[in-house]
C-alpha cells in the first residue's frame with residue numbers, strides 16, 4: 001500500500017510574473033506526487049508566494065503568512081518579499097523557510113524536508129503543459145526575468161537582477177505545448193518585453209528547423225503563427241516597437257499594447273528615470289493608429305511622484321486627453337522601501353495625491369466611456385471567460401484578463417469558457433460592453 005500523498009496548500013499573491021513562478025513550483029510538486037488542497041487546515045505544508053512591490057502588497061503578504069501560521073503552522077515563504085527576509089523573520093520567527101523570487105529549488109528542498117514525497121515521481125500524472133493557475137484557455141508566457149532599467153520608484157532590479165531572456169526556441173516550445181493543450185490566448189509577460197534578447201545579443205536558436213533570433217519582433221511574429229491570440233504586456237516605447245504594429249494590422253498578434261507610460265511631464269519622467277524617448281510619444285501613437293486603426297493601448301500612471309507640481313500634473317491631463325488611451329490604471333505614488341525615489345525632494349502631500357488621482361480618473365473615465373460607446377453596433381470577436389445561466393462574461397481583443405473591462409454576452413446557445421464567438425455590441429458603460437452572441 002502506498003502512503004497518502006502529502007498535501008500542500010498554496011497562496012499566490014502579486015503580479016502575473018509571480019503567478020508564473022507559482023505555476024512552476026506547483027508543476028514540480030505535482031510531478032513529485034504532492035496533492036494540492038484549498039485549505040491550510042490539514043495541509044502538510046503551506047507555501048505563500050509573496051509580493052513586496054509596494055507597502056500595501058507587503059501588508060497583504062504579511063497577513064497571508066499570519067493566517068497560514070495561525071491555521072497550520074508549517075509555512076514556507078517565497079517570492080519578492082523573500083528577498084528581504086529580516087522583516088518576515090522578525091514577525092514570524094518559526095517559519096520553515098524563506099526564499100527569494102524564482103528560488104524554485106530552495107522551495108522544493110524545504111518542502112521535501114517538511115513533508116517528504118510519498119512515492120517516486122509520477123511524471124506521467126503531469127500534463128505536458130504543466131499545471132496552470134489561470135483558466136485553461138489563457139496562459140501567461142514569461143519570456144525573460146529581471147530588468148536592465150533603474151526606474152527610481154522600483155526595486156524589482158534589486159530583487160530580481162538584470163535582464164535574463166529565455167532563448168526564443170524555448171519560449172516557442174512552451175507556447176506550442178500550451179496551445180496544443182487547449183490554450184487560446186497567450187499573454188506575453190516580462191519586466192520589459194521590448195528589451196527581450198538584449199542580454200543574449202539576440203542570439204538565434206533552432207525552432208521548427210529554422211533559426212529564430214531572440215528579438216522582440218521575431219518572437220512576436222513566430223508566436224503569431226501558433227493559432228492563438230497573442231497579447232503583449234509591459235512594452236516600453238523603444239523605437240523598434242514600431243515594427244510590431246504591422247503584425248497587429250495583419251491580425252498576427254492582437255492589436256493591443258500594454259505600455260506603462262507612468263507620466264507625461266518630461267521633468268517627472270526624468271526624475272523617474274524611465275526608459276524610452278517620451279517626447280515624441282504622442283506622434284508615435286498617432287502613427288501606430290494610422291497603421292493599425294484598431295489598436296488598443298493600455299497604460300498605467302503614477303500621480304503624486306516626488307517633485308510633481310500642479311503644472312506637471314496639468315501637462316499629464318492634457319497628454320491623456322490628447323492620447324485617448326483605451327485602458328488606464330492610475331496609482332498614487334507610494335514609497336517602496338529601498339527605492340531611490342524616496343530620497344527625492346518635493347514629497348507630495350497625501351491629500352494632493354488623492355485629489356489628483358480623482359481628477360485623473362474622472363478624465364480617463366470620460367475618455368474610456370467615449371471609446372467604448374464608439375463600439376456599439378460593431379460585431380467583435382469575444383473570448384468567453386465565464387459562463388452563466390443567461391449571460392456569459394468574456395473579453396474582446398482589446399481587453400486583457402484581470403486588468404481590463406469585460407464584454408457581457410447574452411446567448412441562446414450554450415457557451416463554454418474558451419469559446420471565441422462573434423458578439424454584436426448593443427450597449428456600453430464606463431468600463432464594459434454588453435451584447436448578444438450572433
Ligand code: SF4
Nearest residue numbers: 147149151154156191
Ligand atoms: S522597467 Fe522600471 S519599473 Fe519596470 S521593472 Fe524595470 S526598473 Fe522596475
